[in-house]
Amino acid sequence: MPDIDRLGRLQAQLRDFAAQRDWDQFHTPKNLAMALAAEAGELVEPFQWLTPEQSARLPECTWAEVELEAADVLLYLLRLCDKLGIDLVAAGEKKLKLNAQRYPIDRVRGKALKHDRL
Amino acid sequence: MPDIDRLGRLQAQLRDFAAQRDWDQFHTPKNLAMALAAEAGELVEPFQWLTPEQSARLPECTWAEVELEAADVLLYLLRLCDKLGIDLVAAGEKKLKLNAQRYPIDRVRGKALKHDRL
C-alpha cells in the first residue's frame, strides 16, 4: 500500500483510537507536545552510556526497544499534527529545503555548525 | 505522489544531504537521538506557557514555528531510523497494535492511566 495511505491510515487509526477511549479531552496540542518530549527522553535513554560506535551496532534487545520508542515519537507527532492541521511530510520537505539554503555544501562540508554561526 | 514514495524520497534526500556535507561522521544513532531530543525540547517550548485551550488555537506565527519544529523532529527520526534499519511506519503500526492490547477500550475509557497502572 502506498505510504500516504499508510501514514494517513495510521493517523486516522490514531484518531479512532483516541475517540473510542474518549481521550480527545487529554489530547490538546500542549499535552501531546509534552508526551512527545517524554518519549524523546525514552528514545535517548538506551543510547546514553554507549560509545558512538556501540550506538551503531545495537544488540537486538536494545534495537527493539529503540524501534518502539521511535514509534512512540512518530505516533505523538502524527497526533499533534492531526490536531493542528499540519501536513507532517510536507513540513519535512519544506524544512529540508530550508536547511539546504542554510547549510550550503561548500561552507559546511565536514563541519557541524549551527547556521547562525557559519 | 504516494506517500511511501514521499517519505522514502525524503529519507533518501536526507541521506544525500548528509553525504554531500560529509556529515555521516556526526550522524551516529547516539548523536541523532540527542539531536531529536533537542528538537523535541524546541517543540515543547512554544506551548509551555499556553493554556490547553490556547494550545488548540495557535496564532499563525506560533503555528508556523510548531510546523518547523515538528518537521525537525521528523527529519531526525527518519535519519535515525535510516541509520538503524528501522522501518518507521511499520514500527508505528506495530506500536499502535500493542497499545490497543495494553489499553482495552472498556477499561480506559475517559481515563489517562499508564498501562502498568490499570
Added chain:
Amino acid sequence: MPDIDRLGRLQAQLRDFAAQRDWDQFHTPKNLAMALAAEAGELVEPFQWLTPEQSARLPECTWAEVELEAADVLLYLLRLCDKLGIDLVAAGEKKLKLNAQRYPIDRVRGKALKHDRL
C-alpha cells in the same frame, strides 16, 4: 548543616559513587547531558495528561514520583557541572540577574513572552 556543605557534600558523594563503580568512563559531559535530558522526560511524563490545576494538587504517589525524578535531574546536573568545573549555584545567580535585565518588570507584567519578542 548549611547547604553549601550539603550541595557540595552531595556532589562529592556523587563523585565517590561513580569512582567506586568505575563509572567515570561513562560520565563524559556529553553522556551526562543525555542522561539529564532522559530524566527531564521522566519528570514531564507524570504531568502530561493533567490539567494545570491538577498539576498543582498532585496525589501523594505522583508527588513522590515527581520528587524522585526532580532528584535525578539534580544529581545529573551536579555531576555534569562537577565534570565541567561549573559552579551551579553561582551560575543560577548569574542567570537570574541576566533574566532581570531581559525581562523588565514594567514591560512583561502578566505576559509570557520570550525576551527576543518583547
Added chain:
Amino acid sequence: MPDIDRLGRLQAQLRDFAAQRDWDQFHTPKNLAMALAAEAGELVEPFQWLTPEQSARLPECTWAEVELEAADVLLYLLRLCDKLGIDLVAAGEKKLKLNAQRYPIDRVRGKALKHDRL
C-alpha cells in the same frame, strides 16, 4: 554565605521575580516541568555533534553556553520544587541512597546497566 542560604535565597528570589511580573499564573507545576524539559533540550544541543572527548574539553564559548543552560535547568527545578513543596537537596540525598542500594558496587563495577536489568 553558606549554600542553604544561597540556594534558599535563590529560590526566594525566583519567587519574588515571578510575583513582581505576575507570572505565577503561568508557573503551574505542569508548565514548569515543560519549561525544564525545553531547557534540558537546550543543554543537550551544544553536545550533540561532539565526540565524548570533545565534550570534556569545551571551547570557552560553548562552556559559557552550557553554564547558562545548566543554570536555566536549575532555576526551573528550584521553582518547580518550590511550587510543589519538595526539598530539592533532601530529595537528591534520598535518591542517592536509593541508587546505592540499587547499584551494589560489586555487581555494577564498570558496567552501565539499569537496575532492573542487573
